[in-house]
Amino acid sequence: MIRIFLTVIVLISFSFPVSAESGGGLVIVTSNKSKVTSLNRKELRRVYLGLTVVKNEFKVRPIRNLSNDDLHEAFLQNVMFMSSRTYERQLNIRTIRKGIKPPVEYMTSNNVVKALLGKEESIAYMWKSEADNNPNIRILPTQYVEHAE
């Protein structure tokens, strides 16, 4: 029975195209008043895995922006370099294994901005066009390579 099941699985495996979407114009932002001035790629990944990164004596707090599927996919591909499944799994494993609080998440851009302005040490990701239109937030210089428009 196992052999039949394995055969079916192999046949299914070859019947699906494997594709990866990518987004562009993603930037990392913070409040204008924030003491967070820059983050390198490694620090960004650490922050978004719930690990501690301290900048100017403030612990950087990540915000997940789930207002747009393409934006979230761009974040996973360009910043975290992992699939959504792997990322979610990493966060949950760190929570149940080490008691690490996962990043707070919001489903609308308005709430993301509100949360950014509420805590100065917070960072988030959004489309560049959106960030350019908001005078209260600042784009952080970051060093992740795939920073495509």
Added chain:
Amino acid sequence: MNKNFIFSIMLSTILLYCSHVTAETPTEFEQTYVFFPFVHAEFRPDVGGHSDLEEFNVEAGSDLVYLLNFNKYRAMAEFFFTNEEFELEQLKIGLDVDAENTLWIGRFQNPIGYWNSNYNHGLHLQTSVHRPGIVEFEDDGGILANLLMGVSIDGQHLTARGGSVNYTLALGQAPTIDDKLKPFSFSSSRNGLQSILKVGFQPDETDPSELGYVISYSTIVGENDTVDYINQTLFGMYSHQSWELARLTASIFLIDNEIHYEAASNANASFAAGYVHVEYDVAPKWITYARFERSYGSENNLYLELFEHHETERNLAGIRYDLTRRQAISTEVSQRIVVDENHTHISMQWSAVFP
């Protein structure tokens, strides 16, 4: 539906409400909760005359992890409840000694290798429906302790190249043994001790790939008329490798048991057991997986004979479909050899993680 199950649902609802309220109200305390609900159906077409194994079984429930962080202090409680049982799994208090090290006191997961440390009761996290037999839960006839009551230090050392050496050193009350292992409880008349060290290495701290080893020594006290106590030495190695579309997890355990019987005689019962688990993302929402589990020296092994249904071999294959970012359904077929018998299990499972 029993009283514990109803109580669990009520507790979950209250925690859900509390967490919702505090999410928008910043305080010095930070609280988090994670639910891992599931519905599991299992069909065993060939169990035949086994009165203690059901041919068809459906189980529904959830694992609930609640976290409270306050400055350098942490508290974690984990409840596991189904339509058949309710259990307080973990209850521990932690102190962040520094940015990389945390001291825990209480009842916690035994760090035996990769699977138990990372997935525990979070069924949605493990791609397969079932855990490997060697790290099966005590309640389900598992042959190694999954929970410890005591103290542990959990930490990491970051390397200059961005890697991480992770370690857990724990000392606690070992389980007792009757017809199955029983984790420490305050009703136990006497318990032995377990000391365990797990060391893992991640070449990149932010990448899930890791390899490591675990060493443990424990004294398991007998609660039946035959076994006085067992001195168990365990050495294990594990590896979890993650690529863009595939993952591989492998583990091997060498276990030596020195059994001291009530009748003042001794016996030695050593064996080795391991598994190789592979997963492949065939499409964005589809994962196929297979696992091969083997044991050596398990025939007529006096330690394993203390357990009613210990498996010596298991092959399984399955497919999982992610319904949403946090929900999945899986179908799995496994063949298991229990002593001289061959059983087929067909499983279907819905699993999720919330919020």
